[in-house]
Amino acid sequence: MLIRDVRPWGGRRSDVDLSGDRIAAIRPHDPAAQPAGEVVEGRGRLLLPSFSDVHVHLDSTRIGLPFRPHTGGPGVWTMMLNDRQNWRTAEVSLMERVAGTLERMIARGTTRVRSYAQVDVDCKLEKFDAVVAAKEKFAGQADVQIMTFPQAGILREKGTVDYLEASLKAGADVIGGIDPCSLDRDPKGHLDIVFGLAEKYQVEVDIHLHEPGHLGVFSTDLVLERTRALGMQGKVTMSHAYELGSISESVSRRIIDDFAELDIAMATVAPPDRGQLSLVALTEAGVRVGLGEDGQRDYWSPYGNCDMLDRTWQLAFTNNFRRDDLIEMSLAVATVGGASIMSHDVARPAGVTDRPGVAVGDRADLLLVDGETPTSAVMDRGSDRTVLHDGVVVADQLALVRR
Numbered sequence: 001m002l003i004r005d006v007r008p009w010g011g012r013r014s015d016v017d018l019s020g021d022r023i024a025a026i027r028p029h030d031p032a033a034q035p036a037g038e039v040v041e042g043r044g045r046l047l048l049p050s051f052s053d054v055h056v057h058l059d060s061t062r063i064g065l066p067f068r069p070h071t072g073g074p075g076v077w078t079m080m081l082n083d084r085q086n087w088r089t090a091e092v093s094l095m096e097r098v099a100g101t102l103e104r105m106i107a108r109g110t111t112r113v114r115s116y117a118q119v120d121v122d123c124k125l126e127k128f129d130a131v132v133a134a135k136e137k138f139a140g141q142a143d144v145q146i147m148t149f150p151q152a153g154i155l156r157e158k159g160t161v162d163y164l165e166a167s168l169k170a171g172a173d174v175i176g177g178i179d180p181c182s183l184d185r186d187p188k189g190h191l192d193i194v195f196g197l198a199e200k201y202q203v204e205v206d207i208h209l210h211e212p213g214h215l216g217v218f219s220t221d222l223v224l225e226r227t228r229a230l231g232m233q234g235k236v237t238m239s240h241a242y243e244l245g246s247i248s249e250s251v252s253r254r255i256i257d258d259f260a261e262l263d264i265a266m267a268t269v270a271p272p273d274r275g276q277l278s279l280v281a282l283t284e285a286g287v288r289v290g291l292g293e294d295g296q297r298d299y300w301s302p303y304g305n306c307d308m309l310d311r312t313w314q315l316a317f318t319n320n321f322r323r324d325d326l327i328e329m330s331l332a333v334a335t336v337g338g339a340s341i342m343s344h345d346v347a348r349p350a351g352v353t354d355r356p357g358v359a360v361g362d363r364a365d366l367l368l369v370d371g372e373t374p375t376s377a378v379m380d381r382g383s384d385r386t387v388l389h390d391g392v393v394v395a396d397q398l399a400l401v402r403r
Helices: 076-089 094-107 126-137 160-169 187-201 213-229 249-262 279-284 308-318 324-342 374-380
Strands: 002-008 014-019 022-028 039-049 051-056 110-118 143-149 174-178 204-209 236-240 265-268 289-291 366-369 385-389 392-396
Touching (some): 002 366, 039 324, 039 374, 051 265, 051 308, 051 324, 094 126, 094 392, 110 126, 110 385, 143 160, 160 187, 174 187, 187 204, 187 213, 204 213, 213 249, 249 279, 279 289, 308 374, 324 374
Parallel strands (some): 110 143, 174 204, 204 236, 236 265, 265 289
Antiparallel strands (some): 002 014, 014 022, 366 385, 385 392
């Protein structure tokens, strides 16, 4: 396949040869060339790596359904109960909702997804099975990792551990934990189960942390201890972790250095909070940082629309980025940064100015999108998009390509 007349990361107009699922060659665009074989017309569009959403709750989506008023209250437990009271009564089945949401994500340029799948005594494996079915349905259009996730905690309701283990036996890729102190109020017991199951089934860990200030740092330090003691470097992600940067500059620096030493990744959803660890400092330290949409117009929140280009704008906006290099860094986080969390074969962005993902030898998971520059693409968020996964066109003009 030839991708003709594109601008990799906004550079010069180029023709890009693909061989199978890899980029084979990049050369200056030749308008007079008459290529043989399949051609994708770039028409001068930008060529970027496709998006990686590494923090999304496909299992709670209401994308594509009529808008409903938000009925959740404050706090994780109250919001979870609101979801529990409503998720079964949606206008269409859970299977349809999850598959439809994943399809829309792919059509807008996301070909790598790490999705939470809630497992508890209420839904049992029903939500997990819905995410598995969507993963299988779109196996040729996207890579999907499934995280079995105790949204209601692990210790509050008897039987949760059994369902977590059942989902791991069924093929979950990652095991999640959540607010070890404030939700289960037994951080040792909570993390012992999470890391014990991770070790038993040889899966990675993703800790969903909303805890504030010093409490969040305390839980994070417990995660650091276990990562070091169990030799799980490179196998742990901290998600949200809204306030790890709120204590002091020295504490923030120490946490970032620990993340870099232990290769602990960070997944952000671009929140408005001002207590976050610095995205620039994390990137410069070599920490793998990825972006996600979180919930998508679900029973937790009316936000989210399956478009990671929109969420990239939000990441730049909430960090008060104005310079082009920082906005482009946000794009690198949203694309290759997340990919490096899902696969260690993908090189993480190395510093603020690194723009990986579209070089010879890279996997041909690519997005063609209109825009004068990468920054303008983030600002304008155009709809002239073509999406490739493993060197195959899977979506064009915001619709999947049926083969």
